Amino acid sequence: MIRKQKYGDEIAKAHVLIEALPYIKKFSGKTVVIKYGGSAMLDCNLKRMVMQDIVLMKFVGLNPVIVHGGGPEINKMLEKLGIESKFVNGLRVTDEATMEIVEMVLMGRINKEIVSLINELGGQAIGISGKDGKLLKAEKDISNGDIGYVGKIVDVNIDVITMMLEKGYIPVIAPVSFGDDGKTYNVNADTAAGKIAEALKAEKLILLTDVEGILSNINDKSSLISRMDLEHAKEFMNSGRINGGMIPKLECCIKAVENGVKRAHIIDGRLTHSLLLEIFTDEGIGTMIGKECFDDDNL
Ligand SMILES: NC(=[NH2+])NCCC[C@H](N)C(=O)O
Numbered sequence: 001m002i003r004k005q006k007y008g009d010e011i012a013k014a015h016v017l018i019e020a021l022p023y024i025k026k027f028s029g030k031t032v033v034i035k036y037g038g039s040a041m042l043d044c045n046l047k048r049m050v051m052q053d054i055v056l057m058k059f060v061g062l063n064p065v066i067v068h069g070g071g072p073e074i075n076k077m078l079e080k081l082g083i084e085s086k087f088v089n090g091l092r093v094t095d096e097a098t099m100e101i102v103e104m105v106l107m108g109r110i111n112k113e114i115v116s117l118i119n120e121l122g123g124q125a126i127g128i129s130g131k132d133g134k135l136l137k138a139e140k141d142i143s144n145g146d147i148g149y150v151g152k153i154v155d156v157n158i159d160v161i162t163m164m165l166e167k168g169y170i171p172v173i174a175p176v177s178f179g180d181d182g183k184t185y186n187v188n189a190d191t192a193a194g195k196i197a198e199a200l201k202a203e204k205l206i207l208l209t210d211v212e213g214i215l216s217n218i219n220d221k222s223s224l225i226s227r228m229d230l231e232h233a234k235e236f237m238n239s240g241r242i243n244g245g246m247i248p249k250l251e252c253c254i255k256a257v258e259n260g261v262k263r264a265h266i267i268d269g270r271l272t273h274s275l276l277l278e279i280f281t282d283e284g285i286g287t288m289i290g291k292e293c294f295d296d297d298n299l
Pocket residue numbers: 023226227263278279280281282283284285286287288298
């Protein structure tokens with residue numbers, strides 16, 4: 001008994017590893033597309049922990065693919081250079097000069113920083129943009145009027161990612177896309193991650209956000225919805241009970257699942273090791289969306 005108590009903590013740690021075993025088996029060799037953005041990208045400690053999670057995933061046999069955003073760093077640089085940012089419906093009006101800075105910050109700074117961190121932690125990453133290997137083809141998005149070089153993705157060519165995965169690399173993708181007109185387009189990172197996951201027929205699409213997941217508000221009490229099947233997710237989307245900022249994220253998850261991604265997850269990037277907790281535990285920590293999500297579909 002004393003022995004048992006003495007080793008209690010250690011045994012609990014072993015239980016954690018054992019809980020992960022069925023998921024390591026199930027997801028080994030499978031592709032997981034992770035949209036990396038928000039707070040998890042701003043805080044140095046969080047950054048490191050997200051990349052540790054990703055390197056661990058790789059070493060236990062999963063194939064993580066990272067798609068990253070850039071938000072605040074782009075604003076900072078534009079400010080430094082004295083370029084004024086204008087917004088329409090929350091979208092940045094992107095003229096040629098702004099697009100140049102966006103590309104510079106995303107590829108030159110953020111992308112390479114992620115690559116270095118992964119390499120430092122023992123993984124092997126390759127950073128590319130949507131232009132490389134013609135990964136993301138875009139057209140001008142005029143759904144909000146003409147706001148410049150903001151694009152919508154019209155074609156995805158995953159050859160370059162497949163090549164990297166076959167050789168054991170972790171692809172790190174900046175969502176800067178090319179157009180047939182020879183121009184460069186900025187595309188939304190969530191959407192890019194969703195489209196890449198679809199094209200890869202990925203096991204999972206995981207969006208790291210600054211919220212717990214999809215919340216249901218009943219009588220002013222909000223609680224996390226842990227699992228949703230497609231029907232539930234669509235109904236929720238149209239119910240008007242969803243927070244405005246979450247609409248495009250949920251929409252992106254629904255589309256991905258409709259187009260062949262097994263599960264889409266919206267998780268809290270502010271929480272340390274949220275990726276590991278979602279993927280390798282039974283309950284997870286965010287919202288998981290699947291075509292059909294049964295309670296016993298864990299294994
Ligand atoms: N939010 C949730 N209910 N997550 C459950 C995750 C289950 C399992 N770890 C998986 O990735 O498939």
